[in-house]
Amino acid sequence: MPSLEESAPIRGARDLSDRDMAALHLTQERLQGFLAGHGYERADVPVLERSDLYLRKLGSRVAARMFSITDQRGERLSMRPEFTGSVIRSYIRSAPSLPLPVRWQYCGPVFRDDEAGGPDVARQFTQLGVELIGAAGPRADAEVSAAACGGVDHLGLGSVRLIIGHSGIVPKLLEGMQLSDRVRMFLAGHLDLARQGVDGVNQLRAGLDEVRTRPGSPASGSDSGLDAGAGADTDLMPWLLGQGTTRTTGRRTTEEIVRRFRTKAQGTDNPAQVERALALVVALSAVQATPEVALARGRSIVQQFGLDPGALDELGASLESLQAFNIGSTSISVDLGLTRALGYYTGVVFEVFSDRFPKGPLGGGGRYDGLVRALGGDREVPALGYAFTVERLLEAADRPFPATQPEKTLVVPRVAAALTHAVRMVEAERMAGSVCLLELEDRSEEARRAYCAGAGIARMVLIDSDGTATKQTMDRTAGYAPAGAS
Numbered sequence: 001m002p003s004l005e006e007s008a009p010i011r012g013a014r015d016l017s018d019r020d021m022a023a024l025h026l027t028q029e030r031l032q033g034f035l036a037g038h039g040y041e042r043a044d045v046p047v048l049e050r051s052d053l054y055l056r057k058l059g060s061r062v063a064a065r066m067f068s069i070t071d072q073r074g075e076r077l078s079m080r081p082e083f084t085g086s087v088i089r090s091y092i093r094s095a096p097s098l099p100l101p102v103r104w105q106y107c108g109p110v111f112r113d114d115e116a117g118g119p120d121v122a123r124q125f126t127q128l129g130v131e132l133i134g135a136a137g138p139r140a141d142a143e144v145s146a147a148a149c150g151g152v153d154h155l156g157l158g159s160v161r162l163i164i165g166h167s168g169i170v171p172k173l174l175e176g177m178q179l180s181d182r183v184r185m186f187l188a189g190h191l192d193l194a195r196q197g198v199d200g201v202n203q204l205r206a207g208l209d210e211v212r213t214r215p216g217s218p219a220s221g222s223d224s225g226l227d228a229g230a231g232a233d234t235d236l237m238p239w240l241l242g243q244g245t246t247r248t249t250g251r252r253t254t255e256e257i258v259r260r261f262r263t264k265a266q267g268t269d270n271p272a273q274v275e276r277a278l279a280l281v282v283a284l285s286a287v288q289a290t291p292e293v294a295l296a297r298g299r300s301i302v303q304q305f306g307l308d309p310g311a312l313d314e315l316g317a318s319l320e321s322l323q324a325f326n327i328g329s330t331s332i333s334v335d336l337g338l339t340r341a342l343g344y345y346t347g348v349v350f351e352v353f354s355d356r357f358p359k360g361p362l363g364g365g366g367r368y369d370g371l372v373r374a375l376g377g378d379r380e381v382p383a384l385g386y387a388f389t390v391e392r393l394l395e396a397a398d399r400p401f402p403a404t405q406p407e408k409t410l411v412v413p414r415v416a417a418a419l420t421h422a423v424r425m426v427e428a429e430r431m432a433g434s435v436c437l438l439e440l441e442d443r444s445e446e447a448r449r450a451y452c453a454g455a456g457i458a459r460m461v462l463i464d465s466d467g468t469a470t471k472q473t474m475d476r477t478a479g480y481a482p483a484g485a486s
Helices: 018-036 051-055 084-097 138-154 169-174 181-189 197-212 236-243 254-266 271-285 291-304 309-322 390-396 416-431 445-455
Strands: 048-050 068-070 076-079 102-111 124-133 160-166 331-335 348-354 363-367 383-389 408-413 435-438 457-463 469-473
Touching: 018 102, 018 124, 018 138, 018 390, 048 051, 048 084, 051 076, 051 084, 084 102, 084 124, 084 383, 124 138, 124 390, 138 160, 138 309, 138 348, 138 363, 138 383, 160 309, 169 181, 169 271, 169 309, 181 197, 181 271, 197 271, 271 291, 291 309, 291 331, 309 331, 309 348, 348 383, 383 390, 408 416, 408 445, 416 435, 416 457, 445 457
Parallel strands: 160 331, 408 435, 408 457
Antiparallel strands: 048 076, 068 076, 102 124, 124 383, 160 348, 348 363, 363 383, 457 469
16 A cells, blocks of 8 residues: 555645645736736647757756657657747747737746755746747847736735846857857856856866867867867968858958967967956856946956957846836846856846745746747747746745635535435526535534535535425534545
8 A cells, every 4th residue: 555655746746736726827817917918928839849949959957857758759758848949939830920029928837857956846837928029129128027027016926126137248258259169158158157156166167177178179189180280270271261262251351260260170278368258257247236337347347358348238228228117116136147047048138036035036038039040940030038937926925816715505415305406406506607516425414514614615505305495604613524424
């Protein structure tokens, strides 16, 4: 016989009662009604998708946590770890018939594993969010972030705080340094380490050393291909710049193209330049302040490193547009080191917090302009969105959102001959829109009253053989007794 422990749901999942589901659904309905007023139409996508859909752009941290299977035909499938990839796939399929911009909202369960997580870390949870597809620029950034803040405010979840950053600032600035692509990508993808003090910076530095000395890079001593020596590309470069291409070189000089080619192909990373890039990343990641102060500090840091501060302009424009939206008493701060676990973000990113939920953000999102093309679209389409974890919204509430509980009636045939009259009454009550239950077993008056109290039944109707009905109001303070108890 299974033990009580064996009958529990798996770690990271939970059973829901009718009351739990009512609170969850009411939260969803309130928020989805709010978003519908902003023009976001409901959409849904399958729970099960091809794994490749998520592996292309999610990033290693989320991709490693997917629940995946191989079906009978050998195809690798995964339960969705988030909605955006599936929504964009759906958009690509429908794109020719859709006028832009498209505003969609969604809600449903997502699944992520977490081996290191404790018993309280959810492996199944509910996401509710939006995707705005086909809108570029700061006005769209502002609408989506304002809708996120407005949704939390609409639910009455206390003081709302918006933290906003830009996932493209660091990669853009690193382009101004003579670094290999892999070093730039590693730095941009590990900003979270840069803000973890000395230990985090040391981990980041160790990772950079490993990236730089990986087999095939000059630092590893490889003598193959272009790494063979200083003059290994002497014959190749004239061909590339002359006979090998008919395209113009634009405003870049031949020397600049040669230097960029060497940096990309050879991965030639000067240790001093890597340290300089690391110092830039650490300095920017430490900037967390009000918009005016953060942007000023960011521009000062960038200028100190001799780089173009224009990378901050896009974030500044989005913040300026956000001032036009009514976001109530939401406080806004800028975090130049803000990152999101999903790997497809290219622009403004943000997270929304409430003072009633100290465990972390209620949700967040941002801009992902390259995702449509990456998932099979025939052109680049700007897009952005966000998602909330609905269970966190519920936890942030002072008390569970009260769902209106319908009054329940229990109809009891006193004798077998009263059953037909009792069934007719139950059917009539249900047709009238009431919740009406038929007593199915013979039990004592005491047991029946205890059942009504435990099941939230407000009244009981006793039916005699001639159809006479006697109504009784229930005392909800009595304890529960199982069916058949006496």
